[in-house]
Each structure stands twice: as structure tokens, then as C-alpha cells.
Amino acid sequence: MNNTFTDSRIRPELQEGLKKIHFTEPTKVQEKVIPAMLSKVNVVVQAATGSGKTHSYLVPVFNDIDENSNYVQAIITAPSRELADQLYQVAKSLRKASGLNISIEHLAGGTDRERQLEKIQNKKPQLIIATPGRLLDFVEKKVFPVDLVKDFIIDEADMTLDMGFLADIDKVAAKLPKDVLFAAFSATIPVKLSNFLRKYMAHPDEIVIDNPAIIAPTIKNDLLDVGSKDKKNVLYKLLTMGQPYLALVFANTKQKVDELTHFLQDQGLKVAKIHGGITERERKRTLRQVEQGQYQYVVASDLAARGLDIDGVSLVINYEVPRDLEFVIHRIGRTGRNGLSGHAITLIREEEMNRIEELEKMGVHFDFVEIKNGELVPRKHYRSRDNRQAKGRKLDTKIVGYVKKEKRKRKPGYKKKIKRAIQEDNRQKRKIEQRHEIRRAKRQRKRRREPKCKIVCGNV
Incomplete structure (x- = not known):
């Protein structure tokens, strides 16, 4: 069986680089994603954290970049600056191992905007790894053109949705060329996310790698x-x-x-x-x-x-x-x-x-x-x-009476009355628990002060 990492379409430098960082056997997600992206097929990938998805898109992205053309050819988005920085470090590691002369720039909110502007103007990046907000900011200000971008990757797409950044991604995606290769990677694919992705990908290759909800056996x-x-x-x-x-x-x-x-x-x-x-x-x-x-x-x-x-x-x-x-x-x-x-x-x-x-x-x-x-x-x-439920909730005798009577036919609104009574009972119990916590905290503070008092008294 052919090894994905030795696919003849992958540049020899990349193949050597993967060997150097000990990537010899592809994971399931790499086996499916790399050939699809090399074939210029849009993909929506559902895979768990730690499944190897980062290299599954970095390999085809690196493979696609023309080192002699000094303009932005690929964009990877991540919803947080931590994730963007993590991807940047992984990308630099693969670049170093492969010996490729690819210019990579990391853009993230919460960092020095002017310094990032200066870097982009001096370096002319070919690959941008960015958070959605800072990416949109630079695209709208026309800091760099995006009309020649070949690959657009949305990593942690469900988290991007959860954090409210999908609108920023939408505005950037609308400015990309029609033939751009789209790829989205996500642990889950909620309906809202699925609808958004359909807007830019008519018939994507949907790749699901096991159930991300299952906890690892280790x-x-x-x-x-x-x-x-x-x-x-x-x-x-x-x-x-x-x-x-x-x-x-x-x-x-x-x-x-x-x-x-x-x-x-x-x-x-x-x-x-x-x-x-x-x-x-x-x-x-x-x-x-x-x-x-x-x-x-x-x-x-x-x-x-x-x-x-x-x-x-x-x-x-x-x-x-x-x-x-x-x-x-x-x-x-x-x-x-x-x-x-x-x-x-x-x-x-x-x-x-x-x-x-x-x-x-x-x-x-x-x-x-x-x-x-x-x-x-x-x-x-x-x-x-x-x-x-019977053991856990010790209801007051009055409420127990309400519950027993509920089984009989009653006037409208009787169930609501029971519900309100139970809610009030729970509220009272929470108040009592909070009082206990306050008292415990006071006792702890008092215990911490007591030894100091004894030392002072002893000195006197």
C-alpha cells in the first residue's frame, strides 16, 4: 500500500522534511486529507484533537506555495492567538526540516499591530497564519492582497463559531478568488457551521475521523x-x-x-x-x-x-x-x-x-x-x-405532600404550584449552603491568625 507521505505529488524536500521530524506513518486524518487537498478538492474534516490534522493541511499548503512568488498564497485561520502561535511554531518546524524558503507571518490580536504591519511590508509573506479579527483588519486595510490566494484553511471551525468570529471569516472569504481551495477542520460540525461552509463549498469531501466525543482509551x-x-x-x-x-x-x-x-x-x-x-x-x-x-x-x-x-x-x-x-x-x-x-x-x-x-x-x-x-x-x-433522585432530593414534608397529591386529578395550575414550591425549597437550601461556606471561610481565617497571636503573646 502506498504511503501518503511518499505520494509522488509531494515535493521531495517536503518528503525529506517529514522524515526528519519522524513522520513516517500517516494518521487516519492525514491518509484521507492530504491526497484530497493535493487533488484540489475542498474538504470539511471532523477530527478529534491530537489526530494529526495540522500536518494534514500543512503538507498540501507547503506543497502548493511557489517560493519565487512574493505574495500571499495561503491563509490559515485559528480562533485564538494561542492556537495561531501554536500553528506558527509547527509550520516553522516543518519549513526548517524541509529546507524550504517559504516566508510565514503570524498575525494575532492582542499583539503589537504596528510591528506586524512593518514585518509584512518588509518580508512579503507567502503564508499567513492569523486570528480572524486581525486578519480581517489587515485585509480590509489592504495591507496585503488576497486575490491570488490558493489555499484558505479554517482550523478549529466550531470554536471559531463559538467565539463569534464566523462573521469575520465570512468577510475575508468573500474577497478570495473563486477557485480558492477551502478546507475546514473541526471537532464537531454544528448546523450553523455547516450552513456557513456550504456557502463557500458546493460539494466538499466530508471526512469524518472517528467520533470526537469519545474519550481516548488511555x-x-x-x-x-x-x-x-x-x-x-x-x-x-x-x-x-x-x-x-x-x-x-x-x-x-x-x-x-x-x-x-x-x-x-x-x-x-x-x-x-x-x-x-x-x-x-x-x-x-x-x-x-x-x-x-x-x-x-x-x-x-x-x-x-x-x-x-x-x-x-x-x-x-x-x-x-x-x-x-x-x-x-x-x-x-x-x-x-x-x-x-x-x-x-x-x-x-x-x-x-x-x-x-x-x-x-x-x-x-x-x-x-x-x-x-x-x-x-x-x-x-x-x-x-x-x-x-429519590435519595438525593430530600424535600420538606409539605412538598412531599404536594407531590403525592399531584397524582390525583387537580385544577389547572396545580403542577406549577408544586414546581414553584420545589424551586423555593432549593433556593432556601442554597442559601443555607452559602451561609455554611461563609462560616467555614471565617473559621479558616481565624485559624490562620491564631498561631501569630500565640507568638506575640509568648514574646510579651
Whole structure:
């Protein structure tokens, strides 16, 4: 059987370059995408993170660039500056290995615009790797022409949609030549994205590489119900139980990332944080320090789930379940990469179990665990949903009465009355839980102050 990397249509320099970076056996996505793009066929590719999709489009793009023509011939878009920078580094690595004289420029929002302008005017790039906003800005200002672009690649297309950048891509795509080769790569293909892609690709080759919702078999994927325990203390216990090589903790907001970072630092852990609110310089410095092994723990927002490729992550903890459930899959996919084993733990409370059920329908399998004697052990599975609901929700006797009466024929609006009563009961319980948390925090602050007091008293 012919090896995709030795296809006679691929330039000899590229074939040698792939060998140098140890690309000898193509992945499934590379086997299907490279020949299609070499044949000038538009493609829509659904493939999971870590499937090798980056090189599946870089090889045909590099192959298509005329080194002697100093104008933009290919554009690759990525929805975040982290992803764009990551692609830029991979592209530079392939260029160096192949010895090709291809001029590549990286454009991203949040970085020095004037400096980027100057670079483009001096270097005359042939390949642009950019975030949608900065790309549109430069295209509309006619910083470089796009009427001779041969290849236009949209990477992480579903994330581009989620982050609201599809309109920017649309405006750029409308200015490209009619015969441009389009390729879109995505973990999922939502309807809105599919409709957009159809606008520019009449009959694309649709390539689906396994189900991106399935967790890699190398990952042990656990679910831990924290119950009434203090969630932060549970997190600290999990992080310090087995001494992970590198642990990545995910929270939903920048504020929660900051809060968890401060809490873990107060417990004596050396913790790095990554979210959209920190500066580009600080982010790069933090990532460099993580790669150098200076941090064992990283707390991050979902930006890191899709925008960063941190090597050596042995443990992922979902401190919160994200609003977009697909992010759970991308978070968990940060560990267990390249055939290595990984461990993921999702923390939940009883009221979030319906969201776990949704994930299970998507194909995500969880093992239910609990902490006993300082280690994670299996616990009884929640498969009996009715029993779980009966045990989990201890309703007040008045509400139990409402529920029993509901089975009889009642006047219109009676069900709404029950629903309101249950909601009010849940609200009251949440208030009580919040009060408990405030009291626990006060007790902890008091305990921290007590030793200092004893030292002062002793000196007196």
C-alpha cells in the first residue's frame, strides 16, 4: 500500500522534511486529507484533537506555495492567538526540516499591530497564519492582497463559531478568488457551521475521523460527587493525593480561576494560572515556565482546553462543568495524549447529574468514584436514576405532600404550584449552603491568625 507521505505529488524536500521530524506513518486524518487537498478538492474534516490534522493541511499548503512568488498564497485561520502561535511554531518546524524558503507571518490580536504591519511590508509573506479579527483588519486595510490566494484553511471551525468570529471569516472569504481551495477542520460540525461552509463549498469531501466525543482509551475518566463537602478542599486533596507530573484544573470563568489559584497558593502549592485576562507577555512566560517544569499545577479557563497544547499533563480536573458540554471533551483531551496514560476527574453535585447524563448520551463514559482513606475508590454507579433522585432530593414534608397529591386529578395550575414550591425549597437550601461556606471561610481565617497571636503573646 502506498504511503501518503511518499505520494509522488509531494515535493521531495517536503518528503525529506517529514522524515526528519519522524513522520513516517500517516494518521487516519492525514491518509484521507492530504491526497484530497493535493487533488484540489475542498474538504470539511471532523477530527478529534491530537489526530494529526495540522500536518494534514500543512503538507498540501507547503506543497502548493511557489517560493519565487512574493505574495500571499495561503491563509490559515485559528480562533485564538494561542492556537495561531501554536500553528506558527509547527509550520516553522516543518519549513526548517524541509529546507524550504517559504516566508510565514503570524498575525494575532492582542499583539503589537504596528510591528506586524512593518514585518509584512518588509518580508512579503507567502503564508499567513492569523486570528480572524486581525486578519480581517489587515485585509480590509489592504495591507496585503488576497486575490491570488490558493489555499484558505479554517482550523478549529466550531470554536471559531463559538467565539463569534464566523462573521469575520465570512468577510475575508468573500474577497478570495473563486477557485480558492477551502478546507475546514473541526471537532464537531454544528448546523450553523455547516450552513456557513456550504456557502463557500458546493460539494466538499466530508471526512469524518472517528467520533470526537469519545474519550481516548488511555484516559481513566472519573466522576466524583462532592456532596456537602467543601469543593475547594476536595480539589486540594485530589491534587496532593498522588503527586501528578502536571495537573491541569479547569474552571468556567476568569474570576473562578483567580479564586482557585489564590486558594491553592495559600495551601502552599506552586500554581500557575492561564486565562484570557492576563497579558500576552505574562501568558508566554507562564507557558515557558510550565514547559520547563517550574509548575506542577496549572489552573485555566476553557481557552486552554482548545487554545494551548501543554505537554505532559497527567491529571485533568474539571472543577466545574462548563455550559457548553463539548468543552468537557476538549478539557479531558488535554491528558492521555500520544499514547500516554492520563487521568481526568470531574467534580459534580447532585443537581448537575442531568448534565452528566447528556455527556453520557454523547458517548462519554465515566467511572464513579469517591475518596476513602486518602485514595480514589469505585463507588456504586448512579445507573438507577429514579432511586438517585429519590435519595438525593430530600424535600420538606409539605412538598412531599404536594407531590403525592399531584397524582390525583387537580385544577389547572396545580403542577406549577408544586414546581414553584420545589424551586423555593432549593433556593432556601442554597442559601443555607452559602451561609455554611461563609462560616467555614471565617473559621479558616481565624485559624490562620491564631498561631501569630500565640507568638506575640509568648514574646510579651
